[in-house]
Amino acid sequence: MRFPEAVRFPVRTSRAARTTGAAAPAPGAGHPGPAIPGSGRSGARRRTTLTAVALAALLPLSACGGSGDGGGNASGKVGGSLTFQTWNLRAGYQDYFTALIADFEKRYPGTEVKWVDQPAERYADKISADAAAGTLPDVVNVSPDLAAPLAKAGLALDLDKEPAAAKYAKEYLPGAWAGNRVPGLGGTYAFPWYLNTGPLFYNKALFTKAGLDPEKPPRTYDELFSYARTIAERTRGKVATLANVPTIEDFGRYGARLMNEKGDGFAFNDAKGVELLTQYVKLYRAGALDGQALTATPESSGQKFLTQAVAMNPGSALDLGNFKKSAPTLYRNIGITDQITSTGKANMYVMGLAVNSATRNKATAIAFAHFVTDARNQMSFAKRAAIFPSTQGSLDDPYFTRQDGSDTARVRVASAKSLKTAVNYTPVLFSDQMKTALGNEVARALQGKQSPQQALDAAVKACDQLLRQS
Amino acid sequence: MTTPTAATPTTTGPPAGRVSRIRRHLPFTPWLFALPGLAVAAAFVLYPFGSTVANAFTDRRTLVAGQWVGAANFQEMARDPVFWTALRNSVLYLVGVVPALVLLPLLLALLVRRQIPGITFFRGAFYTPVVASVVVVGLIWVWLLDDRGLVNSLLETVGIGKVGFLSDQWLLLLSAMFVTVWKGLGYYMIIYLSALANVPRELHEAAAVDGAGPVRRFLAVTVPAVRSTMVLVGALSSVAAFKVFSEVYLLAGPTGGPAGEDTTLVMLVQRTGTGLTGRVGYASALSVVVFVITLALMLIVLRAGRKEDA
Numbered sequence A: 001m002r003f004p005e006a007v008r009f010p011v012r013t014s015r016a017a018r019t020t021g022a023a024a025p026a027p028g029a030g031h032p033g034p035a036i037p038g039s040g041r042s043g044a045r046r047r048t049t050l051t052a053v054a055l056a057a058l059l060p061l062s063a064c065g066g067s068g069d070g071g072g073n074a075s076g077k078v079g080g081s082l083t084f085q086t087w088n089l090r091a092g093y094q095d096y097f098t099a100l101i102a103d104f105e106k107r108y109p110g111t112e113v114k115w116v117d118q119p120a121e122r123y124a125d126k127i128s129a130d131a132a133a134g135t136l137p138d139v140v141n142v143s144p145d146l147a148a149p150l151a152k153a154g155l156a157l158d159l160d161k162e163p164a165a166a167k168y169a170k171e172y173l174p175g176a177w178a179g180n181r182v183p184g185l186g187g188t189y190a191f192p193w194y195l196n197t198g199p200l201f202y203n204k205a206l207f208t209k210a211g212l213d214p215e216k217p218p219r220t221y222d223e224l225f226s227y228a229r230t231i232a233e234r235t236r237g238k239v240a241t242l243a244n245v246p247t248i249e250d251f252g253r254y255g256a257r258l259m260n261e262k263g264d265g266f267a268f269n270d271a272k273g274v275e276l277l278t279q280y281v282k283l284y285r286a287g288a289l290d291g292q293a294l295t296a297t298p299e300s301s302g303q304k305f306l307t308q309a310v311a312m313n314p315g316s317a318l319d320l321g322n323f324k325k326s327a328p329t330l331y332r333n334i335g336i337t338d339q340i341t342s343t344g345k346a347n348m349y350v351m352g353l354a355v356n357s358a359t360r361n362k363a364t365a366i367a368f369a370h371f372v373t374d375a376r377n378q379m380s381f382a383k384r385a386a387i388f389p390s391t392q393g394s395l396d397d398p399y400f401t402r403q404d405g406s407d408t409a410r411v412r413v414a415s416a417k418s419l420k421t422a423v424n425y426t427p428v429l430f431s432d433q434m435k436t437a438l439g440n441e442v443a444r445a446l447q448g449k450q451s452p453q454q455a456l457d458a459a460v461k462a463c464d465q466l467l468r469q470s
Numbered sequence B: 001m002t003t004p005t006a007a008t009p010t011t012t013g014p015p016a017g018r019v020s021r022i023r024r025h026l027p028f029t030p031w032l033f034a035l036p037g038l039a040v041a042a043a044f045v046l047y048p049f050g051s052t053v054a055n056a057f058t059d060r061r062t063l064v065a066g067q068w069v070g071a072a073n074f075q076e077m078a079r080d081p082v083f084w085t086a087l088r089n090s091v092l093y094l095v096g097v098v099p100a101l102v103l104l105p106l107l108l109a110l111l112v113r114r115q116i117p118g119i120t121f122f123r124g125a126f127y128t129p130v131v132a133s134v135v136v137v138g139l140i141w142v143w144l145l146d147d148r149g150l151v152n153s154l155l156e157t158v159g160i161g162k163v164g165f166l167s168d169q170w171l172l173l174l175s176a177m178f179v180t181v182w183k184g185l186g187y188y189m190i191i192y193l194s195a196l197a198n199v200p201r202e203l204h205e206a207a208a209v210d211g212a213g214p215v216r217r218f219l220a221v222t223v224p225a226v227r228s229t230m231v232l233v234g235a236l237s238s239v240a241a242f243k244v245f246s247e248v249y250l251l252a253g254p255t256g257g258p259a260g261e262d263t264t265l266v267m268l269v270q271r272t273g274t275g276l277t278g279r280v281g282y283a284s285a286l287s288v289v290v291f292v293i294t295l296a297l298m299l300i301v302l303r304a305g306r307k308e309d310a
Helices: A040-061 A090-107 A123-133 A143-154 A174-178 A204-209 A221-234 A248-254 A273-287 A298-304 A315-325 A328-332 A362-373 A375-385 A407-419 A432-446 A452-469 B007-010 B017-023 B029-055 B072-079 B080-112 B119-131 B135-145 B152-156 B167-198 B201-209 B214-225 B227-242 B246-252 B265-273 B279-307
Strands: A080-087 A111-118 A139-142 A191-196 A200-203 A313-315 A335-339 A349-357
Touching: A080 A090, A080 A362, A090 A111, A090 A362, A090 A375, A111 A298, A111 A362, A123 A273, A139 A143, A139 A362, A143 A349, A174 A191, A191 A315, A191 A362, A200 A204, A204 A221, A204 A335, A204 B265, A221 A273, A248 A273, A248 A432, A248 B135, A273 A432, A273 A452, A298 A313, A298 A315, A315 A328, A315 A407, A328 A335, A328 B201, A335 A407, A349 A362, B029 B279, B080 B119, B080 B167, B080 B214, B080 B227, B119 B152, B119 B167, B135 B152, B135 B167, B135 B246, B167 B214, B167 B227, B167 B246, B201 B214, B201 B265, B214 B227, B246 B265, B265 B279
Parallel strands: A080 A111, A080 A139
Antiparallel strands: A139 A349, A191 A349, A200 A313, A200 A335
């Protein structure tokens, strides 16, 4: 899954201690009690020590969970403390979140928000460790594929069933609210937060080198495949067009059906899926894919584009700043075009805030999750972070509709426009293990070890099995 | 001047009651000293180990408590082609890395043990990869071995052309082995240096007097003298090689190389058992297999060493 550049920096932040009561001495611990006849002083001391050890062991357990006077009632009073976890946002946006939390605490006197931020790397592992240990924060930053397993395990609050949360549904874009629905479960399991999408960047200098018109980028898949073959032929394989193999989003964007109607099985091995993979096999053989495409990650693909090893790469408005700073030569030759789709709908990435269903401070957690994701605060965040709000009407703000002559504004306006019809193609049930299974089968097809149909059949079979086992 | 009498010790020693208390507690005293260490080992080694073995017989997932499934995980493993690929790669890693890590550091230690001007710099240089973060080392080698990296540029300059160090299944595994050996050389070199310091100089001198050349002296004097250290290095490097993760992960990526063909057993454990949808039961069964193989390797190496000593 691709996230805004800002959330990829692996900034490690220490987690606030939650067992504040653990260090408190047990009453009487360390003081020998009155001597018991016949037991002797050492026996009394041993018992006291054992009692102290037992209490010290139990105290941290008693300190687990939220605190406050809101209780488990969602319509109760907003107050008390809660923990809010974000996904690699402290490095770039500490001031924003500090002010946001101060605003909330001012609006709801008696509340206290403890903000923790986790690095981008292994974020899912951190959440799973917390979830398994029963220490999931009260409000957690999640993507839909992280919200789904939490929902299945009953750890994410169903916002549709909770009137205190459901009343906010109309404030968000319908597609964004539905983005955190889980097939087979019903309900919505996270407040929609920020959205992201982006154009397709291309390197005009490499287009020129291959004899292509740099002002006429490909707009359809047929054009893309044709351009890619031309670039490979004319540069004698020295320049590849794309740096990665097709992912689940690519199959969705090409028009393959990703899941069956019931939502209990995958279906991307249909005719469109096979057609796309067949095209990629041809591209790989022609040298139009980078030599290391079979092991590429979104980060390594971005790096290949940055070093001008490949001619095209998807990205976001934030990447422009990165190009300008890290690769000025590339920036001077950068071309920007729309995402290529067969469906007419661009791909988008959705972030959300899930409320821990076991929070002892439900009313406060719901109020805070809504506060962070309301139109005013999302707009404020969007202006700092080059992301897009998921609230109704926000994308009509002049900030997202008016050009100012800069490339950044051009990308922002085009992206905001495409978001109105965009789709999160990645199924919420598509786990990391499934991504690996699909990637490996696709790689086998590209290596010629199996046909595209065999590869996709095997991938669907593996993903279905993982789905049943999840 | 007073002369000490026989009564003196009794007047300066502990009172009789305290002595009896000390004697009464004597059997527990060592345990009390060991208690902190035992508690840490119990909490962070024994309990997780026991828990892993128990989980290996369940279908536990990250967020779902599992049910007893008997040997089903092990049966599934036997049918899983990815497991056999991972086992093959781990064994190849072992075969490729261990001989190099037993022999090369010994030769390196022989080179740097001489007291010549500037030798401290070389000792430090050889040891630097050991203290460097494996992630940093991995990234440096990714840049070096990339299609457009320094190594390929040099190869192109001399007319050999590009080599797919990071795109070919076998070259990728060999590259990861090379990084492991390169990073481990300094560590084992230090172990050998301490062993070589204990080899009596007279033995070498006597052998030289008898007409033995450098190779003969190495085989007849040095190797027998450091044989037990070689066994130790063999055991340590075998376990480390079989449990390799970082080098392959960094060079081959999260997929485990093209089509996952470079996946090792520990990578498979990580991929299977982590994340919100992780199959903890199956990953635990894989871990148990890794443990059994590692234990067997240790025993084989140690037994081989003992036989040679006999």
